[in-house]
Amino acid sequence: MRNRYRILGAGFCVLLTWWAASSVGLADSLRPAHPFRVLTTIAPLYSFVKSIAGETVELANLLPQNADPHDYVLSPGDARRIAQADLIIRNGLGLEFFLEKALAEVDREKLLDASAGITPLPQWVSPGSPTGGSRAGEMPPNPHVWLDPVLAVVEVENIVRELCRRDTAKASNYRARGKLLVEELLRLDERYRHSLDPLPDKKMVSDHDAFAYLAERYGIQRVAILETRGHAGLSPKLVAWVLDSIVRNRVRALFSEVNHVSSELRSISRDSGVPIVLLDSMESGALRADLYERVAEANRQALVGAFQGDSSAHP
Ligand SMILES: [Zn+2]
Known part of the structure; x- marks a missing residue:
């Protein structure tokens, strides 16, 4: 009888160990091995993500302070950060030409163009310049959409949507903080209108x-x-x-x-x-x-x- 209990007890222990092991395995499969890593390209996008996600993501920016995106060259460290990122957020519209070759090496699935959905303006061509005004349509568009607070709202909404889609566990937090940022940007737009319209x-x-x-x-x-x-x-x-x-x-x-x-x-x-x-x-x-x-x-x-x-x- 005692032996029977011993065998049953041993069986229960094996079952418990298997259950515990499989539970840990399941939790591990749901939990990323590291904090969600977001890589932005330029400082305004970094600022948006920092406001939306705070310290809940591991956030880095490709361009160091005072670097010019119009003539930036990627470093080996940048290539490593691109490879390790869970989500890469760029402005798009041709601003990040320095990314093009590096992105051929990585999964383009983790790339978001924050400017998606914005109708671009052409680059300026002076009527007095040798090229004249007729070639404006052949040039890449003007990429500087973020400086218009209303278009910054579009970029913020694109970022919030993508963060929620890829990091679902924190979606409600992203939505709540994103809403506050949008409200702040709309107040900024109101101040611009109020002060510039009469001039x-x-x-x-x-x-x-x-x-x-x-x-x-x-x-x-x-x-x-x-x-x-x-x-x-x-x-x-x-x-x-x-x-x-x-x-x-x-x-x-x-x-x-x-x-x-x-x-x-x-x-x-x-x-x-x-x-x-x-x-x-x-x-x-x-x-x-x-x-x-x-x-x-x-x-x-x-x-x-x-x-x-x-x-x-x-x-
Ligand atoms: Zn510029």
Whole structure:
């Protein structure tokens, strides 16, 4: 009898051990071996994901602070981060040309274009440039959609949807925090409208066409863009055309970015007497959750100051 109990007891232990082992196996199969890894390409996208997901994902950004996406080259460390990511979020619209070759090596299934669904604007082609205005349709689109707060909402909603789809356990958290971020962006849009709508003659001359979508949203006319990044230099004919356009259109301010003011824009400012006002495209910005709201608000104040005529000149 005692032997019978012993055999039954041993059998129960084997069953218990098997059940415990299979339960652990099941839990392991449901639980990722590491925290959900998200890799963004540029600082504004990092800022969106940080606001939406907080510390619940392992978040990294490809571009270090002060790196320019328009001439960035991937490092071996970047290639490793691309391979290890569960989700790669890029802006798209041709901004991340540096990713193209690397992505051939990885599963494109884990790639999200945050700009999906946005109708792109063409890149600026100056009527006075040698190429003229007719080839604009053949060029890649202008990628800087995030600087328009309303289009930033589209990017945030795309990101929230993708995070919920791929990391279902935290979906309600992503939705709740994403909703708060969207509300903040819409309040920002309201501030832009409220302060810019009453101002007449909002005209823009700049040396990087990062603010095209923002200009379109808030009724700012782009008079001339001296796109100097990636160019060997601007022709004297184009510079003369820009100077003439500034006088004819009574342009009040030239726009550039910290650490990116081109020598061409400086000399145009000297010749025309029109001051340079600094904006920030955020593409080389700091990796922090509040980057977008902080910089967009600073841009708004700089634009309002410039169009009110109280901007200060930068050499
Ligand atoms: Zn740019």
